[in-house]
Amino acid sequence: MRDLEITAENKMHDTIRNIAYDADRKDAFFVSRPHEIIEKYNQWENLLPDIQPHYVVKCNYDRQVLHTLKALQSSFSCSSKTEVTKLMSMGVNAERIIFSCPIMLSSHVKLAKSYKLSTITFETKADLEKIHTIYPEAKLIICAGPTDCKDEFKFGCGTIQEFFNLLQTAKSLGLDVIGIKFHTYSGYRNANNFSQIISTYMDSFIDAGFNLKLLDIGDTILNEEDLFNIAVEVRCITDMYECFKKGTAKIIAEVGRFFVSSAYTLACKIDDIRELTNTTNIHRIYHINHDKYNFSCVYSDVPIVPKPLKTHNNKTLYASSIWGPSNNEEDQIVENVNLPKMSMGDWIIFENMGAYTSPESSGLDIIYTDNENNIYLDNPLMETEQFSDDITVPNNTSVRNMIILPFYSDNMTAGNHRLKYIHLSDAFNY
Template sequence: MAPSAVTTTETTYNFHTKFEAAPHLDLHGVSSPKGLVGDALKNRVENIDHETCEAGEEDAFFVADLGDVYRQHMRWKLNLPRVKPFYAVKCNPDPEIVRLLAELGTGFDCASKAEIEQILKMGVDPARIIYAQPCKTKSYVRYAADSGVKKMTFDNTDELYKIKKFFPDAELFLRIITDDTSSLCRFSMKFGASLDTTVELLTLAKELGLNVVGVSFHVGSGAGDPLAFLKAVRDARTVMDQAATQGFSLKTVDVGGGFSGENFEAMAAVLREALDEYIPAHVAVIAEPGRYYVSSAFTLACNIIARRTVVNPDTAENSYMVYLNDGVYGNFSSIMFDHQNPIAQVLRAGDVSLHGTTAAQSAPGGTEYSIFGPTCDGIDHITKSIRFEQTLDVGDWLYFEDMGAYTKCSATRFNGFTDAHEVIYVSSEPGAKALMGMK
């Protein structure tokens, strides 16, 4: 069966008028997101004959709902109208996701030459890119200069000397350290200038004739405490006042990432109030959301390729070790790198499709399973223990929701397994269909 993934990297698009002309959250025309994704999963697995298919045709695959991304953007505009999102490409550089976000008018947070190049090849104006990497490779700075990507961050003196030499016309954002103790992935141990060094950095930037235009921070990926934004915004205002004494007029505050779908409204409320209190209305505000946009948009389907029976000598009860065709070296890299706990559900058992049903979910009194990935490394363990009503066998399928953030972007080819899994795109939102030209 031919893959249905769409390749768009080399195509140029017009991103300037489509969003305003597209329907905005026409809820009467919205397809059931769960049903649409479920149909795509079901159709894909039902077309696989495990006895005769070619090698690779039964590989794990994604279904991506572009409508979910669209609704997250509408949700952002409703709750943070003052803040322009610059999507963190590292979270999921999927070309169709990037294209949709470009059509929606977002900017892009890039951290490398490859990420900048991907966005520019799609026809995005370099002014919509921030090179948000405080410690940059020299040749990448030259590439940014040659490409017209002026916005970039710094947090140390050596970086200022580097920028002076290779891109003196850059528009610089001083990244400050924040309290990120409540986040899934902390950045403060690696990036950010402490407030007792910011005057020194601003003074040096002035002496070097560099152009500091903004201040930035990041409360950590997957932040759990909305109040982290309050202190960070307050500190950003302190730096703005310090910059003014050096003759700089900071025109932009970059509030970074850390947003998630689960507590977004609470987080946005704190951030809105902090911005209103500490940041003047004429100052632009941008952000670098990643997982917020894509986490819930992707569902991963995996095939059970092997099974081992384990007999408990005390109870004589059978449990099973099942092995999937994807694991922690692949799209479950989020377990290792992003502290995630993906929950398995049964997609197909025997010839019965179970997506979206109660029978698909774990059952406390059911048969116990331990789920492993396909590699020959013992660390490739997805789930220690989960119970299902069904007795699963080789050839059955499981699915995992919320697999859009830090999954396929950090997958590897370890042990010879592929890191390029098929993505089937659907849209449960008419607005996304209009932007993407989908039927």
């Protein structure tokens, strides 16, 4: 299995080299592999078949990502008007959207009502008052935060008493609270007492006089290890409560990084090199053609690992740092890393860049590949278009996982790769 993974990685690096060097490309670019999203979705369904994933749109709202997940029958979690509007324009059913804003503005509630979004979250008394005034028929989910959160700007109710009091307010207003959302903060890695914390909140929910119909375990899963750990914890929860045994309540999860992080690689070119020397060491400073402010994940707990795109025969490594193109002292992307000696015009790649890096809004090209490393261009996925004289997608198509990409003529090439029509459900053998 490891040999297969290495082979796949080498093929992907070859593809990026073709794109970077064959076309003498000047600008940084993303390479996206939508089939990895499908593979992650398969992993999810195999390990957590009873938990419906709701993709966190703000994690990566590249339209290819959204169309892929829509075709996989994923549901979605939105935190802004823009995200809701984008999904509705794609034809996503309102029943598959949870509107979850840390601060629910009156305009948010009006938008939810106008689109008939049946499920929205709340976490303050002010939220409840707005909902009561504008959209009292909405189905509500109360947000609960981890009780061990030390962050001054935490989201969700941080104490059981706060949680219970808010439920009492909802009851006095006659609002329909159907469930709980466990709202974790970035970097929350405490799966060991996950079920215990949720159980405490669930008991309080029942004591407040509500019938639990939905439990949202939040965005707690970042990788395969988390998937296994949470699967165990969720089984503990379902074994403890009759509502899950009887099927009157369901569990959902908000999933972001797990689906999209590994599907994107960022390639950047070295535009300037400087050296700092002292009596014993040389520190090499590489300035690349993409700045820190487009590396949103720099501000999270996820490590950024640079890799030279070229193979270096000299195995000597040098203390190095990576910076954006500005002279701003805040534009440091990687503070300290050991790298081989690289030259002007060399390329550095950053893997696992699909989450919170804003590929679509970065202004960079996004170049898509399938699992055979064929390349196709950044064009919207279309479901109701005629791409050539002999390829037509019917308007009423409902085939699961059928995602159609634009058709290219056989004489279009990129590097050593021929651009071609790709039907994802065939290309990914899904």
